[in-house]
Amino acid sequence: MSVNYSAGLSPYEHKGKCGMPEKIESGEVLIEKSHKLSDLIKESKLTVVFTGAGISTSAGIPDFRGPEGVWTLEKQGKSSECNITFEDAVPTFSHRCLVQMEQKGLIHFVISQNVDGLHVRSGFPRDRLAELHGNMFTQKCQLCNREFVMDFVSPTMGLKSTGSKCLHKKRRGNCRGVLCDTILDWEDALPDDQLEMSEKFSRAAELAIVIGSSLQIIPAGNLPLFTKRNQGKLVIINLQTTKHDKHADLRIYGYADEVMKIVAEDLKITVPDYQGPSVCLQSLRAMPDLPAFKKATSNARKRKQPTVASNCSNSEGNFPDTKTSGNKQKQELNESKVKAELNLQNNIALPTVAQELETSPGKSMHLTSSQLKQEIST
Numbered sequence: 001m002s003v004n005y006s007a008g009l010s011p012y013e014h015k016g017k018c019g020m021p022e023k024i025e026s027g028e029v030l031i032e033k034s035h036k037l038s039d040l041i042k043e044s045k046l047t048v049v050f051t052g053a054g055i056s057t058s059a060g061i062p063d064f065r066g067p068e069g070v071w072t073l074e075k076q077g078k079s080s081e082c083n084i085t086f087e088d089a090v091p092t093f094s095h096r097c098l099v100q101m102e103q104k105g106l107i108h109f110v111i112s113q114n115v116d117g118l119h120v121r122s123g124f125p126r127d128r129l130a131e132l133h134g135n136m137f138t139q140k141c142q143l144c145n146r147e148f149v150m151d152f153v154s155p156t157m158g159l160k161s162t163g164s165k166c167l168h169k170k171r172r173g174n175c176r177g178v179l180c181d182t183i184l185d186w187e188d189a190l191p192d193d194q195l196e197m198s199e200k201f202s203r204a205a206e207l208a209i210v211i212g213s214s215l216q217i218i219p220a221g222n223l224p225l226f227t228k229r230n231q232g233k234l235v236i237i238n239l240q241t242t243k244h245d246k247h248a249d250l251r252i253y254g255y256a257d258e259v260m261k262i263v264a265e266d267l268k269i270t271v272p273d274y275q276g277p278s279v280c281l282q283s284l285r286a287m288p289d290l291p292a293f294k295k296a297t298s299n300a301r302k303r304k305q306p307t308v309a310s311n312c313s314n315s316e317g318n319f320p321d322t323k324t325s326g327n328k329q330k331q332e333l334n335e336s337k338v339k340a341e342l343n344l345q346n347n348i349a350l351p352t353v354a355q356e357l358e359t360s361p362g363k364s365m366h367l368t369s370s371q372l373k374q375e376i377s378t
Contacts, residue, residue, distance in 0.1 A: 023237035023253040033252045034259050037209070037235055040104055040250065044207035044233075046288060049098060049222050051112045051119070054238055055256045058092045060084040061116055077304020086136050086153045090274050091122035094211060094256040099124050100269045105285055113213060113220050115183055120149060122274075125283035130194035132220045134183035141166035143177025148278050157187035184220035191220070200290040204228035210236040211256050215244050328370040 022175045025033065041047060062082060095118050102125060111130045112119055117137040119129055126149075130137075136153040139162055140146070146168050151165070156162050159180055166175040184190070198220075202208060208227035215221035215236075225244060228234050233249040236242055237259050245251055252259055264271055 003060050023241075024239065024255075025253045030252070030254045030258065031262060032250070033250060034254075034262035036250055037237075037252065037259070037268060038263050040207055040233060040235060041101075041209075041263070044205075045105045046201075046205050047207040047209065048201045048205040048224075048227065048334050049107050049110045050208060050210045050213060050220075051110060051114060052211070052213025052215075052238075055094050055113060056089070056118055058094075058211070058255070058257050059089045059116075059118060059124070061089055082105065086116060089116060089118060089149075091118045091269060092257055094260045095119060095122040096274060097260045097264050097269065097271045098122075100264075100271055101267070102128060102283060102285070104267075104269065105265060106269075107209075108205075108285075108288060109197070111198045111202070111220070111223060113217060117153075120279055121277040123278045123280045125280045126289075127281065128283045130164055130198040131182075132184075132194055132198065133217075134181070134185065136181075138182045139164065139179040140182055141168065141175060141177040144168055144173075144175045147182075148179065151277065154183065157183040159183070195219070198223055199226060203230055204290045205230075205286070206232045208232060208234050210238065210242070210244075211260075212238055213242070214238060214240055215242045221232060244354035251363055282302060325350045 009073055024030075037292060060083065093297060098107060098110060098119075099122055100172055102110075109128050109130070110119060110124060111132065113133050115131070115134050115136050117135045119131070120126060120135060120137065137150050139148045139154055141148075142161075144166060146166060148166075154162055159182070162179050164179040166177040168175040168177075182191075202223045203226045205227045208224040210224055213221070215224070221243070224234055224236075225247060228247050234244070234247055235250040235252070236248045237252045237254060237256060239253060254266070263269075
């Protein structure tokens with residue numbers, strides 16, 4: 001499937017500001033600001049990273065609102081030329097750098113709006129990652145709530161049935177529940193468990209780093225402000241202005257990889273070359289203690305965008321709920337309330353034979369395309 005996945009979403013009018021000019025810091029300024037970011041990372045005891053499309057552009061995946069973004073060209077009556085597929089896209093230096101930073105305890109959680117699967121395929125621990133808008137490579141069982149990481153993209157979007165059955169082994173045969181994709185369509189509710197973890201980490205963080213996002217989609221785009229409200233610091237790395245720039249303690253106009261290469265050198269981090277897709281289910285580092293908080297209402301969890309920038313109502317980034325026409329009926333999934341920690345501490349190479357964890361519902365496993373094809377044919 002082409003990386004222009006947005007062509008498969010439902011029509012939606014309000015896609016935010018598109019085509020805003022990009023700004024790039026001069027070399028000396030970029031280096032100086034990157035050094036400041038390195039110092040902030042060293043000083044922080046709990047750091048959260050928030051990523052958007054800009055972290056994946058160097059992998060050949062276009063952004064949405066840049067000068068040549070998918071939605072920018074769409075408004076001009078043009079279509080984006082995508083010469084790469086999701087399967088062929090390779091995690092960028094920034095993706096791989098975040099893996100090393102997590103292993104060294106320099107960052108503690110990543111919140112991503114991206115559906116390209118590059119964080120998971122780079123080996124970033126699944127239990128330290130929230131993919132708020134889904135993942136093209138994951139499918140979820142409607143019956144037992146298990147998640148499967150595939151080595152191929154889902155044939156559907158919008159939380160629909162993929163036509164495959166769950167292969168989880170039970171005492172008497174397989175689960176046989178229906179597998180559904182995890183890709184949100186417009187105004188689908190964000191996954192409760194991942195949004196809850198994102199809010200907990202954002203509130204507890206001493207430092208929030210935004211990489212490659214204009215922060216226009218809500219409620220995801222407002223998460224970095226939780227860190228600011230609790231006296232934490234905010235860093236934004238993006239070529240275009242964002243609606244939360246005025247709250248940033250450090251604002252860097254630069255390409256993600258250029259900034260992260262300087263940071264990696266400052267932190268004495270060696271970022272290995274990409275060796276192929278792999279999945280790491282659990283971090284080797286202990287889960288930090290996070291304070292409890294009141295959950296958001298279900299309406300506040302829906303994926304929305306402000307119709308115009310002036311919809312930002314106050315300095316804390318609160319948005320009024322905007323009603324749009326053409327709301328489609330959502331496909332309701334049977335959500336399990338079981339919460340358990342993952343037990344696997346090693347990487348699973350995607351091309352290998354599938355492995356399943358001996359765990360309770362809600363835990364992850366890996367499934368290869370060859371096995372799924374065999375299941376479809378039976």
